[in-house]
Amino acid sequence: MRPEEWIGSTTTRFGETENGLSKLPSGKLLKDEINSDPTSWLGQKHLEKFGTSTEVLVKLLDPDQRLPVHYHPDRKFAKEKLQLNHGKTEAWIVLDAPAGARVGVGFKESMKKNQVAQLVKDHDSTGLLNSLAFKNVRAGDAVFVPAGVPHAIEAGIFVLELQEPTDLSILLEWDGFAVDGDKDGHLNLGFDTALDALLLDPLSQEQQLQIVSRFEQNEAASHQIFKSVADNFFRADYLTGDSKKIEPGFGLFLVLTGDGVMNFGNGEKLAVSTGDAVVIPYAAGDFSIENCAGILSRPPKA
Secondary structure (H helix, E strand, O other), X not given: OOOEEEEOOOOOOOOOOXXXXXXXXXXXXXXXXXXXXXXXXXXXXXHHHHOOOOOOEEEEEOOOOOOOOEEOOOHHHHHHHHOOOOOOOEEEEEEEOOOOOEEEEEEOXXXXXXXXXXXXXOOOHHHHHHHEEEEEOOOOEEEXXXXXXXXXXXXXXXXXXXXXXXXXXXXXXXXXXXXXXXXXXOOOOOHHHHHHHOXXXXXXXXXXXXXXXXXXXXXXXXXXXXXXXXXXXXXXXXXXXXXXXXXXXXXXXXXXXXEEEEEEOOOOOEEXXXXXXXXXXXXXXXXXXXXXXXXXXXXXXX
C-alpha cells in the first residue's frame, strides 16, 4: 500500500507523531527548521495566508502492484469529522508507464452509498474495479484527482504526486494488500461515516477535461503542468535550462534530466544531477537552472 517516498515532508502518517517527516542532510527535521524560522523558509505572504504549513506534500510513487481502490476526504469533511484543516486533493504526474497503463478515476455510473457499502463488506475487488472509469496514461500525462473521487493506479506507473499535506485515505478494498482495511481503512470513523466523504456520481465531461493535462519533456520552454482547477491546492511547473528566473518561494525541485546547476539570487550555486530532489526556501531568493530540467512543486500562491 505504501510503495512511496515522501519528499520534503512536514506531514506525518495518519495517527503518527513523527513517521513521515523528512530530515535535512543535517539530520534535523524539516518541520522543526521551518517552525524555528518560518519567514525565511516560507515568506511573509505565505505565513499571513497559510501559517507555518507548507500547504503541499510531494511524493514519488513506484507501485510494484496495483494500488487498491480508495479515496480521500475533502477539507469540509476533514474539518467536521477529524478536526483537521486539510483534506487530500491530489494529482499525479506520470514520469514513466508501461504500454497500455491505466488509472481509474471516478465511478462510471452513479452509485448509491449502500451499493458501495455492500461491495466493501463483500470484499468485492472485481466489482469495485469494474465500477471505475479507467483511462490510459503515458509518461508526461498529469491527472488531477479531487477529494472524494474513488481511484486506483495500475502496477508499474511511476508518478510524482502532489497533494494537500495530510495522510487521509479511505480504502474500499484491501484483500491482497499489506493493510487491514477493517481496522485501518476508515480513519477510525467506521465505514458508515467514512463513506459520506465519497463522491458517488461520475465526473462530468467538463470535469474530465479539466483534470487531465500534459507536460512535454522535449519542449525548450518552461510551462505550467496542471490546469487552473489545481490552483487552490498546489502548483507544478516543468522547468528547463531556458527558464526565466523563478520568483522566491518555498518549493521542491525534482531533477528529471541532466547534470546542471541551480543559481540562487541569495545563495551559492548548487550542482544537481538526475534524480536529485532539492528543498528550496523562500530566503534563497529567485533562481534559475542550467543544463538540466525537472519539475518544481509549490504550494498555492499566497
